[in-house]
Amino acid sequence: MADAAPGRYAVFGNPIAHSRSPWIHRRFAAQTGRRVDYEAILAPRDGFAAALEAFHRAGGRGANVTLPFKEEAWRLADECSARARRARAVNTLVLRADGTRFGDNTDGAGLLRDLSVNLGLELAGGRILLLGAGGAARGVLGPLLEAGPARVHIANRTAERARALAGEFAPSGAVSAGGLDALPQGPFDLVLNATSAGVGGTLPPLPPGRWAAGAFCYDLAYGPAARPFLDWAKAQGARDASDGTGMLVEQAAESFALWHGVRPQTTEIIAALRRGMPAV
Numbered sequence: 001m002a003d004a005a006p007g008r009y010a011v012f013g014n015p016i017a018h019s020r021s022p023w024i025h026r027r028f029a030a031q032t033g034r035r036v037d038y039e040a041i042l043a044p045r046d047g048f049a050a051a052l053e054a055f056h057r058a059g060g061r062g063a064n065v066t067l068p069f070k071e072e073a074w075r076l077a078d079e080c081s082a083r084a085r086r087a088r089a090v091n092t093l094v095l096r097a098d099g100t101r102f103g104d105n106t107d108g109a110g111l112l113r114d115l116s117v118n119l120g121l122e123l124a125g126g127r128i129l130l131l132g133a134g135g136a137a138r139g140v141l142g143p144l145l146e147a148g149p150a151r152v153h154i155a156n157r158t159a160e161r162a163r164a165l166a167g168e169f170a171p172s173g174a175v176s177a178g179g180l181d182a183l184p185q186g187p188f189d190l191v192l193n194a195t196s197a198g199v200g201g202t203l204p205p206l207p208p209g210r211w212a213a214g215a216f217c218y219d220l221a222y223g224p225a226a227r228p229f230l231d232w233a234k235a236q237g238a239r240d241a242s243d244g245t246g247m248l249v250e251q252a253a254e255s256f257a258l259w260h261g262v263r264p265q266t267t268e269i270i271a272a273l274r275r276g277m278p279a280v
């Protein structure tokens with residue numbers, strides 16, 4: 001339901017100073033004529049539940065949740081969407097007036113919208129390589145399989161973690177898994193980097209070979225953290241490459257729609273972020 005009343009919203013994380021969510025949500029609010037107060041809250045690593053509770057009691061109506069609290073947010077939700085239950089991670093909470101919390105995960109929908117609507121990629125029938133098996137990979141895997149690819153292969157530094165994830169999602173589509181050192185024969189149509197290696201300025205240790213030649217390469221990270229992978233993709237002869245700015249804005253638009261009943265326009269906001277990350 002649309003709600004024109006002003007309300008308090010926030011993103012919780014640790015660290016959080018880098019977050020673009022306050023800027024994005026204020027832009028969405030201005031665009032749709034809503035009165036929204038949206039702040040970034042640094043929660044102590046062992047104090048997310050208490051910080052969320054205090055925000056809710058003080059009149060908070062909704063929260064975004066980022067690293068490292070998405071799994072804890074899933075446990076703290078009284079009720080969850082099917083996609084959040086599958087991901088076992090929540091990035092969006094509706095904080096209800098009766099004190100209960102509804103959890104959703106908009107990461108997968110945000111990625112899918114960026115890939116298919118903004119970048120014009122056809123995922124049905126494609127061969128997809130997903131690097132990483134952490135929270136982001138878990139959040140996007142269900143929606144990726146729903147798009148009907150020929151196969152999704154998950155490759156992770158810790159191979160066992162990739163296998164466990166593939167086993168869990170096997171009923172939803174053709175999914176296989178292994179270590180980074182044992183990639184199946186390419187080529188792939190789409191290579192997604194869902195590792196956090198770029199945060200430390202590095203690449204995941206990828207085996208040599210031109211298995212990504214001709215692929216569309218996409219890093220879920222954005223800004224400087226995506227640079228090592230995007231440079232590597234170019235050197236591999238990738239068809240094209242993108243960072244995760246579009247995913248960031250699209251997952252935020254999904255959250256905004258859940259809270260306010262209207263989905264904002266994203267194109268100009270993605271372009272503005274790409275022109276230069278603005279001050280929050």
Ligand code: NAP
Pocket residue numbers: 067107110131132133134135136137156157158161194195196197199202203204205220221222225244245247248249251
């Ligand atoms: P996470 O749960 O901490 O998982 C990290 C993953 O990266 C694991 O698979 C880990 O492998 C792997 N990894 C870390 N360092 C590595 C290295 N040096 N070499 C190879 N693999 C490495 O993090 P996450 O929540 O999944 O986030 C992953 C990335 O997605 C981050 O860059 C995050 O910013 C991005 N993200 C973007 C959006 C967006 O809206 N654009 C949304 C969500 C996440 P092991 O299992 O072996 O440890």
